[in-house]
Amino acid sequence: MVQIGLLGFGNVGEGVHEILVKNAVRIQERCGQPVRIKTALVRDLSKPRSSASQGISFTTNPDDILNDPDISIVVEVLGGENPAYSLISRALKFKKHVVTANKEVIAKHKETLFSLARDHQVCLSFEAAVGGGIPIIRSLKVGLAPNEIEGIYGILNGTTNFILSRIENDKQEFNVALAKAQELGFAEADPYMDVSGLDTAYKLVILAYVGFKVNITLDQVAYEGITSISRTDIESANQLGYTIKLLAIGRRDNAGNHVFKVHPTLILKSHPLASIQNELNAVFVRANGLGECLFSGPGAGPLPTGSAIVSDVIDTIFDFGCHSRRHVEPPAKSVVPLQSATTESQFFIRLTVADSVGVLETVTRLLGKHNISIANLIQQKNHKDTATILIITHHIVESEMRAGISELEKETCLKVDSVIRVGFSDSIE
């Protein structure tokens, strides 16, 4: 029998337990032996537990797990940086295999932790840290192992995707959609981590490590959230044939330069990522052998996350007694990603202008001055004496775009409402 020590017994911990109990027969068949949770670390021993958790020994002392020779795998589902980081480190030093769902700890401490795992010849697995239940980490590590990865484009945060879907489909404003997400449990009381793009940025750091085999830090990811995205932006994008998603983008150009960034992005409605709705996650990968492929599924929730965690547990058990390279991350290269300002993109611009002769000419002239050429333009009259102009530009270096926008902002006859990046392509995005 394989016995697990669980660090944390919140929603995700309960999901792990539920999967292990519900699918015990299948898991035992696969592993050749039963798998059970022996001990769970909790904050409050007096909190009532469900009857299904009978047989688990609860403790407030992590040493009851780390020092227990019967426990071979430690599953960390505490979340947050501390004490998760120190407990994972200690578990590895105690030669326990570790499975974690903790994006923050992996993103911040990957080099130290993978080095510890190598030194102590144990597995450190983290499928659940990115994309919830979607087996994206395993697919990048093994299924796509023969490929050089050229691009990774992910919808990695269920909360923001839910909010954007609500705004688009139910014509709600941002704050209403956020409140609904909180009511349904898709968003935290403090939504900063999600809506700021920080959560997505952590996950991109991990995908960069696994996919591109490069070691970047959070401050090398330019990230923006969705708080500035209005219902009008999404409706305008729809008019032009696009939707708006919070996208994590990692890519490498032919010269070997990397770009890593997170920002709201206009995506053509015909692209597979455009159809990823509500709390779903998806990762679109471009690889030099396989080509383009898409993985999508539930990005969060106790059971999907529990499924990813238990798949790591099973995969760890497969490797008992045979220290395989499969679970050992070799040291990754450090790179200096390109600054976002130096990369090219198409842009969506939404302007409110005085509804008078010559304004459109002013706009095109000022943009032209900065070599910003227009791919698509709609001008439409508003109720009052104003008009709205929607523009999709051709590809332009971001710093030039900003200079052009600054110039527009000096004009009193118009107001720049929104500037949002558009779509993606590997060569010039």
Add this chain to the structure above:
Amino acid sequence: MVQIGLLGFGNVGEGVHEILVKNAVRIQERCGQPVRIKTALVRDLSKPRSSASQGISFTTNPDDILNDPDISIVVEVLGGENPAYSLISRALKFKKHVVTANKEVIAKHKETLFSLARDHQVCLSFEAAVGGGIPIIRSLKVGLAPNEIEGIYGILNGTTNFILSRIENDKQEFNVALAKAQELGFAEADPYMDVSGLDTAYKLVILAYVGFKVNITLDQVAYEGITSISRTDIESANQLGYTIKLLAIGRRDNAGNHVFKVHPTLILKSHPLASIQNELNAVFVRANGLGECLFSGPGAGPLPTGSAIVSDVIDTIFDFGCHSRRHVEPPAKSVVPLQSATTESQFFIRLTVADSVGVLETVTRLLGKHNISIANLIQQKNHKDTATILIITHHIVESEMRAGISELEKETCLKVDSVIRVGFSDSIE
């Protein structure tokens, strides 16, 4: 160094070689040693080979591979049942690990071959046999290992999907679309295997084995192809908000009964599978922990297939010296799937009727007699003295549906043009 013996050096064999050469650095980093093709079995030694294949020793004698102690992994890319089956069997008996792309051999001989692999403690891998480059086999075997699989719905044949996409998007008739597919190399000169649904049925037998852990034979899969699908059918489906795909369906109901079938299926345009275009493949999986997830990507082609094969090679190398359970398929249960006639489905019916009073009443009365109730109906006048009636039924047992259709066919005032199954749901499909 790991040395491979390649059985076959056609398009896919060249793809394997190209991946190994192009991404040699990445593959070596991952495996801890270089990987190369030592010997390739070919039919004709005098055929000119590309300069890139220098360094490979070509032979017409399989013993030059099977008897070579330097060769640890045999990759079979001959296709077809024989001599592939006997060569794979011999390789396993010689304790070579085997990687194959051969859906027919795996579908027909899986029990014998996996038993040989178990007995000789070697790996037998077949990622490329289903879904081309998409890592679906590995995802079912490991990533979704903690789940009971409830449903698998796959677009598994690139040729038929290409033809259906052409008919839909370019308004071509079946034969024109087929000729185009042949011209582009997506369809064989003899397209029977693809358009009859047989290729998809082989792949479903494999997915049943890996996903549901059941051992079924080809004659337990009711399969239909796309030769009867006309441009008018697809246009009519579009009118009702659907598209038509050749779908492999495997599912298990709550009572533990399995259904396995392949047929053209109307799919709501909003479903992720509806957006899988041209030669792409996709697999939609419903699992009891993870929920619903989608995998899509290129289903064929030398490089995508080569990528899947080399991922199996790398995964095999990970397990060198540690006979893990990962690559060993345990004996699967035999099941008796439900007969297609006893299962429920919604149906699409297209009728041409005399444009006269009372015909619609006749149609609804005859269907009602067999408890076939109508969910959606469009009647439209044609150029001549006829009208077209498009019907989507509610769920109905297939045998009752057939009885109702037989009754309609007796009427002289109407003609049944098409009857096609609609959509999917797990409980009642």
